[in-house]
Ligand SMILES: Cc1ncc(C[n+]2csc(CCOP(=O)(O)OP(=O)(O)O)c2C)c(N)n1
């Protein structure tokens with residue numbers, strides 16, 4: 001089966017590459033292609049180099065590919081750093097004389113500024129979209145409709161710009177036009193991981209979201225802030241991440257289904273509160289969207305360097321759950337499921353995503369996804385007896401029934417100090433140990449209700465990974481009879497099934513976007529296995545299917 | 556209404572003569588006189604001697620982290636505006652560790668009442684300089700005298716938002732009336748209760 005087609009648009013920051021890219025993804029989805037996109041941008045508002053790329057196919061497609069078929073340089077020279085990504089028959093479009101050397105045959109002169117001369121500058125990029133539409137043999141009407149609904153203010157100008165690009169391509173490059181595609185079955189809408197998390201929060205009846213802006217988690221804050229009125233939820237941007245976490249804890253104590261969003265630096269500031277939620281048994285969802293650390297690191301680039309940090313976050317010993325979505329659909333699912341887990345387990349739930357997943361788009365059907373949503377509220381007592389004990393240890397799963405403020409006879413103290421069954425502080429040896437044990441029982445319950453590891457294909461030769469690497473791995477092993485893939489969806493607690501699957505494997509290859517192979521370290525706390533090869537990438541860039549495939553072929 | 560219904564049956568652990576006894580009594584009496592129901596009140600306590608009141612008042616309560624009582628209280632209030640939400644904390648927690656939260660609560664003019672037992676010291680940790688320790692005063696952490704200017708918390712809060720209620724009051728006089736007024740105030744209220752820690756306060760007088 002042929003590799004999906006990949007289009008890449010590159011140029012300086014501030015020229016609207018992201019918005020034109022997003023539009024192209026939307027158009028491709030409307031054609032029902034299976035698509036994945038990805039964009040790179042520096043942590044600057046103006047200047048620097050931006051890229052957007054999308055891989056699409058009428059057949060099922062799991063990932064964005066590195067090899068580019070159509071590269072559009074919106075300003076001369078910007079294509080240069082992508083020379084190695086061009087496929088042998090790939091085309092480069094730029095407004096400059098073709099370079100000497102072997103790329104000459106791939107090069108096409110695209111007089112963008114001339115074509116855009118009598119157009120308002122804001123719609124100049126749309127000219128390229130017109131050319132792309134023609135070259136990809138897209139349906140003109142779908143392109144035009146999507147364009148018009150996306151930019152209702154500058155509709156006319158955009159349509160004119162689109163037409164110019166289309167016509168130019170038709171006149172000059174009709175022999176380069178792709179043959180018509182067959183009809184795909186991809187979902188017609190797209191979301192990125194952050195929006196998917198936001199939708200999951202809304203459909204999961206989340207009602208309190210707090211976040212302090214921090215790339216790459218900010219998309220969810222913007223998404224939910226925009227929707228707060230209509231959805232009747234509370235969205236706050238407090239003074240710092242410490243306030244974010246504590247405010248969410250207060251809201252959750254008062255009955256909210258609460259979540260916070262941040263990246264590694266913010267989670268560092270929230271650590272004490274994670275621990276507090278552990279001891280006071282307050283269920284809060286922490287949405288951690290990783291970027292490259294340490295410290296400020298590379299804010300707009302991707303990494304999986306905070307796995308162990310998330311798993312071991314918060315001082316002291318207390319139960320917590322760490323789950324990691326592997327794609328946009330799971331970003332939706334794990335969002336509402338995390339709210340349920342927080343309500344049922346009354347403890348911190350960390351959902352770990354990363355820049356690559358959070359800011360990349362793929363097909364999505366809200367209608368379809370929301371049908372699967374189930375709401376679990378956990379144990380809530382409405383008519384407590386006078387002797388109600390909030391932290392009763394008379395239960396097998398460690399989850400004591402709770403009351404919400406307003407409930408008569410349910411008054412209790414949620415305490416950051418160790419406490420007895422009523423919540424009063426204690427330093428009694430027996431009570432302290434008993435309470436610590438009661439809380440830790442939740443891990444057992446968590447094993448029953450958290451996402452199970454998923455095995456794709458056969459386990460003999462096994463790739464083991466977690467989070468956003470899923471798509472590239474699945475694409476790399478598509479049609480392979482040799483390789484299987486084990487996706488660890490719950491990173492804490494670790495499901496015993498993982499050990500069983502690992503023990504059946506002959507060769508294990510570990511794939512992670514970090515330097516230390518943190519998943520391997522984590523798994524080895526529970527299971528014994530040996531790794532044949534480690535594919536570790538910590539350049540701020542995600543894995544592409546080609547890289548994984550190449551490495552597998554060497555084994 | 557009998558204020559004793561706000562007792563938990565726990566005996567306070569404060570030193571004999573500690574001004575927190577007065578605050579404790581006045582707060583319970585205020586809640587009773589305002590005819591508030593136990594279950595409709597949430598008190599967020601900071602960490603410290605004053606925050607230890609958490610065990611001694613029967614309402615819904617959160618004994619939060621050091622410095623973090625205000626954002627917890629704000630989270631409760633944002634989500635459940637119908638509840639009466641009160642913060643009890645010390646000068647170390649409210650004016651030091653969590654100062655940004657105090658400023659933000661004042662900016663928001665959110666309808667919570669913050670009671671600060673301002674004994675000009677970190678008392679629970681046995682007497683170090685706090686943000687309101689007078690300049691030059693010796694403490695265990697500043698035996699040569701603190702070289703920092705004290706924080707004018709009330710003036711600062713008022714400057715941040717003139718619409719809020721903020722005042723320094725004595726721990727003896729009209730405490731109950733002031734607390735009642737602060738709880739009834741339809742916006743952010745800060746009562747800065749000027750205390751002397753009977754155990755470590757003498758350090759400051761050196
Ligand atoms: C994060 C953190 N840092 C330090 C402490 C230790 N600590 C406990 S109480 C306290 C100071 C309390 O001073 P204040 O708020 O004025 O209360 P007081 O005891 O004087 O009533 C400190 C520093 C802590 N509990 N948590």
Ligand code: SF4
Pocket residue numbers: 568569570572573574575604605674678679751752753754755
């Ligand atoms: S140390 Fe000071 S503030 Fe603390 S209980 Fe004793 S007298 Fe009160």
Ligand SMILES: [Mg+2]
Pocket residue numbers: 603645646647672673674675676677678685
């Ligand atoms: Mg003090």
